[in-house]
Amino acid sequence: MSARALQHAGRNPSQKTINKYWTPQTAKLNFDDFCIILRKEKPTSKAELLKSFKQLDVNDDGSILHTDLYKLLTKRGEKMTREEVNAIVNLADVNADGKFDYIKFCKLYLTTNEQCLKTALEKLEVDSKLKRQHFGSHIEASPEREPSPVPKPSPRIMRRSDEDTFTNKGDTRSSLLATTRKFKTSVSFTVTMGANSNRNSKLTEPNSVKEWQCVQSKGCFFLEEDGEIVSHQYRMQIAQRCMVYLTIKPLNLSQAEGKPSPWLSVDTALYILKENESQANLQLMCFTELQNREVFGWTGELAPGMYWLIPSTTGCRLRKEGQAVAEEAQLVYRDETGGLLLTQEFRSTLSDIFEVIDLDGNGLLSLEEYNFFELRTSGEKCDEDAWAVCRENFDTKKNELTRRGFMDLNLVEANDREGDPRDLWVTLHAMGYNKALELTEACPFVIDVYADKCKPRIKAVHMEACSGQLEKAVCKSVLSKGDAKVMDGYEDIIVHTYTCDTWITSVIENKSDNKAIIHISNELSRNCVNNRGLNIFAVEVAPKSAMVCQHVMPLNGQQEWMSHCVYSLIS
Structure with missing residues (x-):
């Protein structure tokens, strides 16, 4: 319907x-x-x-x-x-x-x-x-004005990329419409944070960490067309009980010395869940809540067993681009003999892509690593027979594709289309690049795991939407660590708010047997941006459940920011 x-x-x-x-x-x-x-x-x-x-x-x-x-x-x-x-x-x-x-x-x-x-x-x-x-009822808007962003009873709210979404003036039309709703009760949270509040972060390396055994894996957050975020997910094996130090941070790909990659401001986190008897039965153990600059980490003891590592980002700073690119970058050109070549700019971009998809960082692409790239860009996997053909025709080492082989593979694709770059652009857009070859809709990251008594084993196993198990993990962590406020007169509706140095996460818990529709207003917040992209919205919380309501971060981390959020139960 x-x-x-x-x-x-x-x-x-x-x-x-x-x-x-x-x-x-x-x-x-x-x-x-x-x-x-x-x-x-x-x-x-x-x-x-x-x-x-x-x-x-x-x-x-x-x-x-x-x-x-x-x-x-x-x-x-x-x-x-x-x-x-x-x-x-x-x-x-x-x-x-x-x-x-x-x-x-x-x-x-x-x-x-x-x-x-x-x-x-x-x-x-x-x-x-x-x-x-x-x-239902609807306040008609004049043709010149957009329809009011009224409350929407769904846990996923549409996002707007316009910069005015993040202003602190609110939307008077939204406020007018909100007054037509009858609120049964409300609670509010106010959190004020200073500029660069993470300068006093508590994340420190264990004293002897350089003597511990270490394993590393890379991955990437990709922004989908509908605003959903997709990322790699991992399984980790710990052979014996030991102290573990885990970190996650954005991967700096900038080749210009002293010039950091623009996505380093994207927040990252890692949730660690333990398998109990089956992959379907996962227990939240911890998450990387301590910070040192762009690095988030956790230190503690883990028992032997299999664990899932699920990366997360709030989505506040990984958003759809608001402006079109003025000039499209050139990907290929012909030399004086008429032969087709990749431009230096495109070769540099492909080199960065190679760095991102080379998950283990050994300078080579295995079939498994290449297939994550294929699934992302074409939706299909490369089978063993096709991989054998690839190894026969392109430069490989130890049965893995070299950086040169990866470049030549893309050149062959360009030649197959006689220089038409449209298929190449499909690949680039899927990897998060815009027409100026800027990485704007993806954030590569790197995970480091140190253990004092054994070498951990880590393997990327999925590339999925950041939901499902992650949603459950975030809810559990906020319920256990956040501040809770009960709706006055409705003790079964509880708002939990967790505050760290960099962001604020709120979770709504509904213990009742009926659904609850909660109206959320951020109109009085200052210098804030949330992952919903709206100052005013509503969510529907199913009976006997909890859901992530919103994440909030400073719009400008160099200035003080204040989050003031009012949660109202709609009748």
Whole structure:
């Protein structure tokens, strides 16, 4: 039903988009909620559609071979089933001679969208009383003003990348609409932090750590189109009881001496969970809450066994870019003989990518390491046979791909397209680079594990969204270490707030048998940014559960910041 409603409003949501707004904790959406979604999910324009299809048009003749269409739609992005692609290629008006005419398809698509929207509006106008009954109340906004960011009963709230989202003035339209809600009770937290508050951090290395055995692994946080964050996850084996020192920090790739990488300000954390009998039964042991500059760490004793290391970032400083790049970087060029070569700028970027995907830091890419790269950029793995062909044609050492081999592999891809860089850009965007070859939507990191009595073993096993087990781990840590406030008159609704030197995390716990909708206001905060991207929003907390409400960080760490958050139970 949610997909159909969005289609009637002229949108064409993917299942991933639907899942973002309609989660297992979402009971229903009213008209206000629906308006927020429409504001965020803009209708696809004809220019955008044509631009997307043109990237797949090899011959630049306005059509795509059915064989290419099957390969692209079933292998990349949000993969379609063969039956779904069949439905497209069987459309008589836009297919002929084994080719898909995307220009005609775009026209048909937009015409159908307009008709759906017109029909939906006509039905809504038939009975305004019925409209209010089905969709709730909504304050109409003038055409020049955006719909108010009203509370949305879903644990995932849309993000806005506009800089004005982070101002401290609040949104008067949001406040006006908030007054139409009836609040049963409220609690507030106020935390004031000084500039560079982490200068007194307690993280220190154990005295004899240089004599301990150490293992290292790299990884990366990747920002998805919907604002979700994906990262590597690891399993670690400890052979005997020992003291352990773990750290995580952003990986500095800058080749200019004295010039740090811009993503070093992205916060990182590492949650350590122990396997008990099975991978499904994980127990939170600790997390890296102490800090020294950009390094977060933990020191303590761990028993022998298998552990999961789950990296985390709040998402406050790893956000979608707000501005388009003025000039696109050149990736390839032809020399005086007509041969195709990679530009020095692109080679430097590929070298950085090699550093990120070389997880064990040995200067070579194993099949497992290369497959994390392949899954990220194409959605497919490279099997043993394909890897054997790769080793035969590109420079390898110890059956692993060298940096030179990785460069040549990308050059071959460029040659396969006769210099057309579009596939190369697909790879670069997936790895977090913009058109200026700046790493803006990813944050590489490095994990170090030291143990005093045995050498730990660590292996990257997944690249997944930072949710699920991580959400549970964050909730458990905040519930055990944070300050708790009970909603007056509603003892089953508790707001927990954990404050460290760098960020503040709040978790809402609902012990009751009914769902709870909590309205959150950050309007009075100063010099703050939160991972929601909204000063005012609402979340729905399922019965007998807890959920991460928001993370807050200073917008400018060189200045004092104050977080003032009011949590109100909506009737």
